[in-house]
Amino acid sequence: MRTAIVTGAAMGNGYGAALKLCEKGCAVMLFDMSEEVFATEEKLKAMGYEAKGFLCNITDKVSVEKAVDEVVKLYGGVDILVNNAGVARLAEFEDTDDELLDFHLNVNIKGTWNVTKAVVPYMRQKGWGRVVIMSSVTGSMVCDKGYSAYAITKAGLLGLMRSLAREYAEYGITVNAVCPGFILTPNVRRSAARTSPDAPEKVLDGIAAGVPMKRLGTPEEVGALCAFLASDEAGYITGTSNVIDGGNLIPETNVMGV
Ligand SMILES: NC(=O)c1ccc[n+]([C@@H]2O[C@H](COP(=O)([O-])OP(=O)(O)OC[C@H]3O[C@@H](n4cnc5c(N)ncnc54)[C@H](O)[C@@H]3O)[C@@H](O)[C@H]2O)c1
Incomplete structure (x- = not known):
């Protein structure tokens, strides 16, 4: 049985990823800063799956290391990491103060960095691992008004994804990004x-x-893509950005209904 950590798993896309990994037979560790994570744990257990909630703020390195240590003690390692937790608060550029910028950088970039750093050594030890990073089409490919702070982080995560994919390919660890549209x-x-x-x-x-x-889109559809990228079948896929957006990037014109 593979052991998976999903961050921001209490709800939304993180819940979708947790559910789909459970369906694939993984033991899923739900990391979230919200107490709701325990209700999610109960919901998944009631469906007959192996799930465990951890109250963990990914911006807090100590809290991350403590939770990862506990997972390793209980399950002997970590095979899969879905870095999903992220925040988005819209504001026009001139209204985006340092506090709002740092909020996005801390959760979306440093949070992902903290959890990945704590987990990857265990994957390297095993010579097998799957890291999925939740980016977005926003910032990395397209953008609307008001997303400057969020957009930097989601584009930045693709840089992190590629550099980790390159560095860990020879250790059997794949690193890929999921880029959702509207979910x-x-x-x-x-x-x-x-x-x-x-x-x-x-x-x-x-x-x-x-x-x-x-x-x-639904969180379950995003979760299914994460679970595929985390599977054995996806073993030769690394360093890729995977769009899931109902065709939203296709139109050449922006005239509604065309
Ligand atoms: N919903 C969309 O349309 C969409 C589109 C593109 C990308 N995304 C990305 O998907 C991810 C999840 O988004 P969502 O819409 O499901 O969000 P959501 O707000 O519905 O759920 C996010 C979860 O993450 C948790 N979380 C937030 N900060 C945390 C922290 N510091 N430590 C631990 N847990 C934390 C929250 O408690 C919550 O349970 C984000 O990375 C987001 O950028 C979402």
């Missing part, structure tokens, strides 16, 4: 409610109308 997660629901407190569903419908597939 219906609690974070996207919260953003829609901030944009239009009275009619958040209208905002979501508007987003869906602009996507060629006319809907947002």
Whole structure:
């Protein structure tokens, strides 16, 4: 049985990845700073899966090392890491202060760095490992207004992904990125409610109308891609960015409905 760590696993894309890894027979360690992680643990266990919640803020190196140590004590190592935890707070560039910039850099970049650093030595010992990094199409390929702080981090993660893929290829460790478009997660629901407190569903419908597939993606669809990249079958895939966006990057024109 493979042991997997998924960060930000209490909800959203992290939950999707945890569920799909459980379905593939992994023991899944759910790292999250929210107490909700324990409800997620119970939900997965009730489905008959092996899952364990850890209260862990990925920006806190000590908390990360402690949680990873505990996983290694319990399961003898870590085979799979899905670096999913991330934050997105929109603000126009001139309203993005240092605090907001650092918030994104600390969680999205340094958090991913901390967990990967704590886990990769165990993968190298085994000569097998899978690291999946949750980037985004935002920043790495496209961008809307208000994403400057978030966009840097998601583009930066692709640089980290490629450099780790190169460095660890000879140790049987693959490192790949997942780049989602619009996915219906609690974070996207919260953003829609901030944009239009009275009619958040209208905002979501508007987003869906602009996507060629006319809907947002689901966390389970993102999770399935993560679980594939973490599988034995994906053993010769490394250093890649994998878009999952319902065709949203395709259109050549931006005229709605064309
Ligand atoms: N939802 C989308 O449309 C979308 C699109 C592209 C990329 N992504 C990426 O997917 C990932 C997950 O996004 P989501 O929409 O599911 O978010 P979400 O807010 O719905 O869930 C994020 C989870 O991460 C946890 N988390 C946040 N900061 C943490 C920290 N410092 N330490 C530990 N846990 C932490 C939260 O508690 C929460 O459980 C992010 O990296 C995000 O950038 C999402």
